[in-house]
Amino acid sequence: MAVLTPRATDFPRWYQDVLAKAELAENGPVRGTQVIRPYGYALWERMQAEVDARIKAAGAQNAYFPLFIPESYLRREAEHVEGFSPELAVVTIGGGKELEEPVVVRPTSETVIGEYLAKWTQSYRDLPLLLNQWANVVRWELRPRLFLRSSEFLWQEGHTAHADEADAAAYARRIAQEVYRDFLTNVLAIPVLVGVKTRRERFAGATNTMTCEGMMGDGKALQMATSHELGQNFARAFDIDYLGADGARHLAWTTSWGCSTRMVGGLIMAHGDDGGLRVPPRLAPTQVIVLPVRDDEAVVAAARELVSSLTDAGLRVRLDARPGLSFGRRVTDAEIKGMPVRVEVGPRDLAAGTVTVVRRDTSVKTPVPLAEVATRVSAALDEVQAGLYAEAVALREQRTADVTTIADAAAAAATGFARIPWSAVGEEGEARLAEDALTVRCLQTADGEIPAPGTPADELVALIARSY
Amino acid sequence: MAVLTPRATDFPRWYQDVLAKAELAENGPVRGTQVIRPYGYALWERMQAEVDARIKAAGAQNAYFPLFIPESYLRREAEHVEGFSPELAVVTIGGGKELEEPVVVRPTSETVIGEYLAKWTQSYRDLPLLLNQWANVVRWELRPRLFLRSSEFLWQEGHTAHADEADAAAYARRIAQEVYRDFLTNVLAIPVLVGVKTRRERFAGATNTMTCEGMMGDGKALQMATSHELGQNFARAFDIDYLGADGARHLAWTTSWGCSTRMVGGLIMAHGDDGGLRVPPRLAPTQVIVLPVRDDEAVVAAARELVSSLTDAGLRVRLDARPGLSFGRRVTDAEIKGMPVRVEVGPRDLAAGTVTVVRRDTSVKTPVPLAEVATRVSAALDEVQAGLYAEAVALREQRTADVTTIADAAAAAATGFARIPWSAVGEEGEARLAEDALTVRCLQTADGEIPAPGTPADELVALIARSY
Numbered sequence A, B: 001m002a003v004l005t006p007r008a009t010d011f012p013r014w015y016q017d018v019l020a021k022a023e024l025a026e027n028g029p030v031r032g033t034q035v036i037r038p039y040g041y042a043l044w045e046r047m048q049a050e051v052d053a054r055i056k057a058a059g060a061q062n063a064y065f066p067l068f069i070p071e072s073y074l075r076r077e078a079e080h081v082e083g084f085s086p087e088l089a090v091v092t093i094g095g096g097k098e099l100e101e102p103v104v105v106r107p108t109s110e111t112v113i114g115e116y117l118a119k120w121t122q123s124y125r126d127l128p129l130l131l132n133q134w135a136n137v138v139r140w141e142l143r144p145r146l147f148l149r150s151s152e153f154l155w156q157e158g159h160t161a162h163a164d165e166a167d168a169a170a171y172a173r174r175i176a177q178e179v180y181r182d183f184l185t186n187v188l189a190i191p192v193l194v195g196v197k198t199r200r201e202r203f204a205g206a207t208n209t210m211t212c213e214g215m216m217g218d219g220k221a222l223q224m225a226t227s228h229e230l231g232q233n234f235a236r237a238f239d240i241d242y243l244g245a246d247g248a249r250h251l252a253w254t255t256s257w258g259c260s261t262r263m264v265g266g267l268i269m270a271h272g273d274d275g276g277l278r279v280p281p282r283l284a285p286t287q288v289i290v291l292p293v294r295d296d297e298a299v300v301a302a303a304r305e306l307v308s309s310l311t312d313a314g315l316r317v318r319l320d321a322r323p324g325l326s327f328g329r330r331v332t333d334a335e336i337k338g339m340p341v342r343v344e345v346g347p348r349d350l351a352a353g354t355v356t357v358v359r360r361d362t363s364v365k366t367p368v369p370l371a372e373v374a375t376r377v378s379a380a381l382d383e384v385q386a387g388l389y390a391e392a393v394a395l396r397e398q399r400t401a402d403v404t405t406i407a408d409a410a411a412a413a414a415t416g417f418a419r420i421p422w423s424a425v426g427e428e429g430e431a432r433l434a435e436d437a438l439t440v441r442c443l444q445t446a447d448g449e450i451p452a453p454g455t456p457a458d459e460l461v462a463l464i465a466r467s468y
Ligand SMILES: [Zn+2]
Pocket: A118, A119, A121, A239, A240, A241, A242
């Protein structure tokens, strides 16, 4: 396993090594852009499918809005321009000619979707209007890092309009919990903390931002998804109003929410070990990899048969019988790619009517009678899913300190998360922490829930950490 | 049904009406761009899922390459620049500064994928390397038309590298037949003609272009998907070579192939009638729409129950019980949107233990006992699928003339397709036809198959038509 830099030696370098050796991604030719390789993209496709199913279950519909946005749209909401203009890519030449009005490559589709929400929102009967889009967006990035910060990334952005504040708030919360938290904990096996952002960390223009924060292997936080209530700010800027049942016009209340290819970075950093990636079985594009121990006709035939019986059992299975590669190389490849369960098929085992089942998370090897393989592999997959989650919870608990002073919070956040009463921090304390690159990742209730609107400050707990 | 311009009156206007009334798409704010509305996008998502499954079955893997391409890449292949430069969108400002080298928004990912194919192709063991990408591309369009020609569109582009010519040729053909033809005929229910392009119509840089040509409701042809053999031209330009088993370096042979949101336009124009869209059941996001005849509690409850029993039977079903809309309005909406089967639930029917099943393609209404609904609706869906295909075949046959002279071909192509021996046309005849905006859509063998390489010219049949 000497192919990767150990995490303890140099975590960022280990991350780069995993990206390269697991064939996940590499730099694109234009600075800050990325090429997502087939295995990295397969992980993203599985994330997309799982998140998309949850978004649809929450009643939102997918649509597609243009890549190009008139520059004037971005000026419509002052806070937007400020936030985005240093990050914009601007097209000035189109069809061989200088354009009269330059167009911006979307850094988000918020403004263009706002325009159409306004058009499609006429009567209270049109509400709620629940839209989602899967797309690429561009934010010029000077210090790029594959999957975590890149000039172009893939994401999903939801934009909804509601008749009243309570409906908008409930929907934004539903998305944070039923889409993001559910996916991140139950599929990605990352025990995210869900809470609200402080005013300082809130999305520009939002009245409330909910966030899912995961702890990475180095104790830093990664913001994995956010859901915003935008109040009527956005509706006012884009004139999203409707004719109420009362015959009068009312401004709508809007929300927006998103998650991105950044989650692939989170997956790597939350579960990876010194042997490479470890993919939770519910996410894994390949849950089971079957490896013939040697290039022997009978062994390969038995492996092939195993692949089809496991596939018939509803599992995602692949055979790796590449003739040019030694068994050891194929094992290392499966480990680096983090395939949850490996089944090794050898002539001696076969003679004894067994195969060897190996869990990626614990490296435990178990001989299993051929007749029981499907059941035992399924059970092993459940164990790996639960095992990765339990490990992530244990890491987070071990690296989270309950403190009461800002000095102790700063000390604890050097290696993990600090939990501290928000009343002991406040906006001044937050500003002081920021000087050491420490941020309040979120505010929660004492029992770790999303605080209801108007929860008194002295009932809030702040989570403080370094972050990506 | 007076909501749409009749097709016979003005086909292009009927097309625009369907786009608007079926809520499929509208113009984006930047000229030539499009907003794909939820129903239009749901059609595309279903197309994507079906095409993607076939691409994966053909062994290709999805990946993602950057939106931005250095200008210099496009210059690497001379034929590329010529073909694309008048259509390019160029980013000259990034991150608030003028860029040193402008970047092009991809009109296709061919060049950037070529660069990485070269990098990843080292040994014969790396081949075939079979990649596909789902992405947006931009080609500045002065005469835009929603779904058919737009400055930005969504597509799939496959790019593969092979060790020898025969393998590349076989793969390009496999994609044309097993991915595109299979999807277009068996799911979209469009009886496409599959053949090869003439030298004049071939993709720039290709040695052979295979195409799937569908006949639209106005008798014009639409090119719905293409698959190209690129010989070694592209490999030479991008240095895609490999170390052979013989220890020497060899240039690879490459292919590329694609289909796009243009297929949504094809779906509309191939199957639509004066009542709107007609979606083949295997594609339809909603196969069955259940309509309570009136806003009565018992009726709506019965409709709801029906929706769940049909869903349990594995069908894609939706309830339309919108209280603000009359039954007539909801019927018209379902018709315009082309939902294949409609189930009407009324109090009188319910009392008799029946509901009314209506086929969208024939408008035939059948009373069906409640206990038999699932079986009868499933059967009706199969009938609509077959019916739409049969209608499209009948239209094509009725509007295709076998001719032997160019003059007759031109006359026949005014309203449909002309089939004519290629030896009676030739490159000179082709040039003459082009003056009347008539093109050879493809060359086939006498029995309608893709000609094998080297088929003598006098065994080829040309299909001549006007086209989109
Ligand atoms: Zn308005």
